[in-house]
Amino acid sequence: MSLIDIEGISFQYPNGNQVLEGLSLHLEEGDKIGLLGENGTGKTTLFHIILGLLKPTKGEITIFGKRRETEQDFKKIRRSIGLLFQDSDDQLFCPSVIEDVAFGPLNMGMNHHEATERAEQTLEELGILRFRDRVPYQLSGGEKRLVSMATILSMRPEILLLDEPTTGLDEKTKKRLISVLQNYPAKAWIIISHVQSTIEAMSNKYYKLNEGRIA
Numbered sequence: 566m567s568l569i570d571i572e573g574i575s576f577q578y579p580n581g582n583q584v585l586e587g588l589s590l591h592l593e594e595g596d597k598i599g600l601l602g603e604n605g606t607g608k609t610t611l612f613h614i615i616l617g618l619l620k621p622t623k624g625e626i627t628i629f630g631k632r633r634e635t636e637q638d639f640k641k642i643r644r645s646i647g648l649l650f651q652d653s654d655d656q657l658f659c660p661s662v663i664e665d666v667a668f669g670p671l672n673m674g675m676n677h678h679e680a681t682e683r684a685e686q687t688l689e690e691l692g693i694l695r696f697r698d699r700v701p702y703q704l705s706g707g708e709k710r711l712v713s714m715a716t717i718l719s720m721r722p723e724i725l726l727l728d729e730p731t732t733g734l735d736e737k738t739k740k741r742l743i744s745v746l747q748n749y750p751a752k753a754w755i756i757i758s759h760v761q762s763t764i765e766a767m768s769n770k771y772y773k774l775n776e777g778r779i780a
């Protein structure tokens with residue numbers, strides 16, 4: 566089944582920087598796409614477009630079989646598509662780790678007790694329950710990476726968009742994260758990474774972004 570269909574998307578930043586040009590991409594159930602491309606080719610921009618955080622100047626986006634255009638359209642899909650931001654500081658904004666990880670579940674309508682339980686369970690799965698009461702902005706880069714991942718997985722999204730998930734992780738932590746993700750029942754995911762071993766372990770298809778489109 567087709568989950569995300571992107572057809573002929575173009576995108577230009579307000580300063581005139583043309584990033585995407587006629588890009589098409591299709592994500593089907595079972596797809597584990599490794600998205601490659603040099604720095605500045607627009608990989609992160611593409612993820613933001615898929616979630617409706619940026620509006621394309623041209624083209625069509627269909628998600629779960631429905632055309633998505635308005636903020637209202639995209640709001641409905643954001644709980645089903647977990648986006649791991651490239652920069653953890655864009656993801657973490659609460660005074661404690663547990664609040665950050667419980668934020669999504671609370672937003673989905675769980676009560677405080679359920680959301681906290683879900684957050685603790687997710688931290689446990691990632692092996693970082695010990696960070697529960699830490700202040701997110703005082704964590705190290707790698708620690709923030711794991712907590713960011715927890716804020717997404719706690720919502721149990723069907724699709725994952727992972728922007729450089731293993732950047733800044735040591736070898737052992739990287740392996741643990743990959744194994745958590747491999748056991749996660751996602752319908753499909755797209756992963757951006759410059760780390761060869763991450764792409765190899767986590768993809769069954771490879772796309773390359775070049776000159777504004779998928780090569």
Ligand SMILES: Nc1ncnc2c1ncn2[C@@H]1O[C@H](COP(=O)(O)OP(=O)(O)OP(=O)(O)O)[C@@H](O)[C@H]1O
Nearest residue numbers: 578580582584602603604605606607608609610611
């Ligand atoms: N807010 C912005 N305004 C203008 N240009 C921007 C803005 N954000 C990003 N860009 C530019 O758009 C291009 C694509 O950026 P993007 O972050 O999508 O690249 P990327 O493929 O994710 O790169 P990297 O591998 O370094 O993460 C880059 O040239 C970048 O400088």
Ligand SMILES: [Mg+2]
Nearest residue numbers: 608609610651
């Ligand atoms: Mg990027």
